Amino acid sequence: MPQTPHQRAEAALTAYGLTFPETTSGPSFGVTRGLYVRKKGFAVFGDRDQPQDALTVILKLPISAEMAAHLPFVREAKGWFKQHNWVIADFGPKDDVLAELDTLKAWLKQSYVAVAPKALSRQLD
Numbered sequence: 132m133p134q135t136p137h138q139r140a141e142a143a144l145t146a147y148g149l150t151f152p153e154t155t156s157g158p159s160f161g162v163t164r165g166l167y168v169r170k171k172g173f174a175v176f177g178d179r180d181q182p183q184d185a186l187t188v189i190l191k192l193p194i195s196a197e198m199a200a201h202l203p204f205v206r207e208a209k210g211w212f213k214q215h216n217w218v219i220a221d222f223g224p225k226d227d228v229l230a231e232l233d234t235l236k237a238w239l240k241q242s243y244v245a246v247a248p249k250a251l252s253r254q255l256d
Contacts, residue, residue, distance in 0.1 A: 137186040140228040141176050147236050148174060151243050152251045173246040174239055184224040190242040192218045
C-alpha cells in the first residue's frame with residue numbers, strides 16, 4: 132500500500148532525526164511516536180484518532196516558537212507546552228506537508244539542540 136504524503140513526511144523526519152547523536156525512536160504517550168536523546172523526548176509524531184492522511188508534530192522551539200505560532204499549520208499550544216516553548220504543527224488531509232519539510236527539519240534540529248546535552252548538541256553541523 133502506498134504511503135500518504137503525511138506518512139512520507141513523518142518517515143523523512145524520523146530518518147533525519149535519527150542522524151543526530153544518540154537519538155532513538157519509540158512509542159511516546161498514548162498512540163504517538165517519538166524521538167529521544169538519552170531518554171529525553173524532543174519530537175512527538177501523531178495524535179489520538181489521527182487518520183493516515185494527517186500529521187501532528189510537537190517540537191520544542193525556544194528560538195522560533197513565537198514566530199511559528201503565526202503560521203497557518205501551527206495549532207496554539209496551551210498550558211505546560213506553551214510555557215516551555217513547545218509548538219504543535221498540525222497538518223490535515225488538504226495540507227501540503229511535504230512543502231514544509233525543510234521548515235520541519237530545521238525545527239527538529241532546533242528541538243534536539245534544546246533538549247540534548249550540550250556536548251551532543253555541539254556535534255551537529
